[in-house]
Amino acid sequence: MATTGLLKRLGRMLTEDLDVAEDVRVERECREPGTQRAKDCDRGDEATMTGELRSVQTGCKGKTGVLAEFFDGTDTVLLKWIGRNRIPGVEPGRRITVHGRVATADGMKLIYNPSYELHSSTE
Template sequence: MGKSPGFMSRMVKKLTSDVSDLDAADLSAEVERSGCQKASECSGTGEAITVKGRLRSVEICPRDSVATLEAELFDGTDGVTLVWMGRRRIPGIEPGRTLRASGRVAVRDGRKVIYNPYYELQRAP
């Protein structure tokens, strides 16, 4: 039987850790509880995945006359770029919003990307 950290060691960790590290750990634990895959564990191109996380950034990227809406989803372990082709805006897709996204992962410029993902906006806790 493994020992779980005691109250004092958890408290010391919370007091001495960076806020962004604690937020990433909480987000990663929430993703694990939801049954979604961690972005850091998604490896294969073409692999069908479902990820959950918080949008870090959202931007319109005009590429060769076709606008795309790109959002970086962070799940506490790694990021995945979500790309909607031909879209300039999607209601509810904004930084800080939590969502669940599904699709096939690709790699573009060394980063994980899901093109035209199916997504579900999540309620704020």
């Protein structure tokens, strides 16, 4: 029994360390001059941020729109393009620079219809 608990704790420690390392990697690679960190942006701020898209959902539950989870290594921001069913190039894992006014919904930071610049896949 003690071995099982030890293995679970060891597995959790290794996974948490990998998550932290990934967050640090994303933050380091996504820092660009003239951009803000997501954790420093508050509701009402106009912000420009560079990060990665972790997930992208299109046309959920019969509604039009594209919803993407943006992460810059410091915090997550939801990006919502209203009235679009699909945006070419907006896909998980893609690096992107977004600009817009930060709102909040259900405790999450959110930017509606952000302007964006897709970075090449080789960066």
